[in-house]
Amino acid sequence: MAQPSIFDQILDPANRANPYPLYAELRETPVTRQPDGTYVISTYDEIVALLHDPRVSSDPRCHPELADAPPALEAGLPGLPLTFINLDPPEHDRLRELAMRPFGPPCTPGRVEGMRTWLAEVANELIDDFAGKNRVDLVDDFAYPLPVTAICRLLGVPREDERRFHHWADAIVANLDPTTGTFAERQHRRARVEVELGEYLNGLVEAHARRPGDDLISGMLTDTGPHAPMSRADLVSTAVLLLVAGHETTVNLIANGMLTLLRHPEVLSRLRDEPDLAIPLVEELLRYEPPVQMRTNRSTLADIPIGGTTIPKGSPLALMLAAGDRDPARFPDPDRFDPDRAGNAHLGFGSGIHYCYGAPLARVEAQVALPLLVRRLQNPRLVADPPPYRPNAELRGPRHLLVDFDTVA
Ligand code: HEM
Numbered sequence: 001m002a003q004p005s006i007f008d009q010i011l012d013p014a015n016r017a018n019p020y021p022l023y024a025e026l027r028e029t030p031v032t033r034q035p036d037g038t039y040v041i042s043t044y045d046e047i048v049a050l051l052h053d054p055r056v057s058s059d060p061r062c063h064p065e066l067a068d069a070p071p072a073l074e075a076g077l078p079g080l081p082l083t084f085i086n087l088d089p090p091e092h093d094r095l096r097e098l099a100m101r102p103f104g105p106p107c108t109p110g111r112v113e114g115m116r117t118w119l120a121e122v123a124n125e126l127i128d129d130f131a132g133k134n135r136v137d138l139v140d141d142f143a144y145p146l147p148v149t150a151i152c153r154l155l156g157v158p159r160e161d162e163r164r165f166h167h168w169a170d171a172i173v174a175n176l177d178p179t180t181g182t183f184a185e186r187q188h189r190r191a192r193v194e195v196e197l198g199e200y201l202n203g204l205v206e207a208h209a210r211r212p213g214d215d216l217i218s219g220m221l222t223d224t225g226p227h228a229p230m231s232r233a234d235l236v237s238t239a240v241l242l243l244v245a246g247h248e249t250t251v252n253l254i255a256n257g258m259l260t261l262l263r264h265p266e267v268l269s270r271l272r273d274e275p276d277l278a279i280p281l282v283e284e285l286l287r288y289e290p291p292v293q294m295r296t297n298r299s300t301l302a303d304i305p306i307g308g309t310t311i312p313k314g315s316p317l318a319l320m321l322a323a324g325d326r327d328p329a330r331f332p333d334p335d336r337f338d339p340d341r342a343g344n345a346h347l348g349f350g351s352g353i354h355y356c357y358g359a360p361l362a363r364v365e366a367q368v369a370l371p372l373l374v375r376r377l378q379n380p381r382l383v384a385d386p387p388p389y390r391p392n393a394e395l396r397g398p399r400h401l402l403v404d405f406d407t408v409a
Pocket of ligand 1: 058085151245246247249253291347349350351354361
């Protein structure tokens with residue numbers, strides 16, 4: 001039998017716990033063409049160049065494999081317009097600007113900073129629930145509920161509805177996981193969730209239109225700036241995008257973060273004593289164990305010469321962000337986890353026009369969560385190393401992270 005391609009090996013769940021040696025092999029040839037016609041790009045400079053190249057499209061209607069297929073979940077609900085993660089300029093820029101304006105420039109750090117206090121309250125409440133136990137699953141019991149609560153607050157979901165939102169968020173993530181049933185079962189569940197979520201969000205938009213609050217949906221509804229207002233359909237689509245794009249990614253950042261800290265006890269004890277270390281530490285985590293390992297939603301709109309080859313027009317691309325983040329040509333000693341690393345221009349949030357919209361929020365969530373966990377869990381220990389991983393090659397993170405501890409402070 002033929003040896004599987006490197007790309008197949010990366011996609012193989014058996015390599016999920018440590019794909020980095022495979023990425024190193026891949027980087028030996030910065031641009032490779034896979035048997036299925038996908039061009040895999042694995043070196044930092046080439047990835048950045050393509051992320052900034054207007055001849056590279058994120059629109060599934062331009063993607064050779066997706067053109068006739070139903071749009072991916074991240075593209076929105078059936079019957080609703082594509083969201084800006086899957087659009088090219090000028091539509092991308094218009095919708096992204098409308099989604100950002102209620103916060104001022106980039107989903108503003110200022111506004112998100114205001115969320116730091118209540119995020120700490122939510123995180124502390126979750127940790128309070130660990131009292132009396134000696135073992136928890138940091139994925140299910142902590143990393144999971146925190147980002148959904150954050151997105152609910154951002155969108156203005158009333159507190160009494162948060163539980164329903166958690167249910168939909170769980171169902172969306174479960175349906176992305178190929179081990180949770182047959183394809184048909186997952187499609188069926190997905191359709192049910194989408195209908196419920198779509199109906200709920202329509203109702204939420206109507207409620208905010210009647211009585212605007214201090215939240216993102218109200219901000220988009222009452223916007224009077226250029227290109228405003230956003231259509232109702234775009235608004236519902238954008239709300240779904242934020243839930244999908246901001247949920248499992250943040251779960252994985254927190255879970256990968258605790259796993260990395262437990263594997264580096266000297267950094268863990270430093271963080272306990274110096275909570276401000278969380279700021280560079282989270283950046284290093286986004287480089288060292290990025291929740292988004294690759295982007296496969298791109299395709300070329302023209303022939304593009306790069307990395308010693310010419311990628312023909314109409315080719316699907318796989319941009320291996322996590323391989324770029326370990327490229328020794330860009331990051332000295334790249335396999336070392338070093339929160340003091342200087343010039344850490346990682347690709348954890350992408351780069352270029354699609355740079356993560358929620359980056360300020362994701363950063364604050366992790367910067368709040370990790371110091372609280374290491375301060376409050378006394379003598380934390382990993383139960384299994386490596387932990388079981390979700391079988392998703394694009395979004396990489398543990399399915400469970402069981403941790404034993406003596407007491408909760
Ligand atoms: C885009 C990573 C959290 C909303 C992206 C991209 C990456 C990324 C790599 C670029 C996608 C591309 O180039 O195609 C992450 C990580 C997160 C995180 C690692 C958590 C640790 C969030 C949160 C939100 C969010 C909390 C919402 C509040 C978005 C949106 C886009 C995006 C809307 C599309 C931006 C555009 O197309 O202009 N994210 N993200 N993300 N992210 Fe995040």
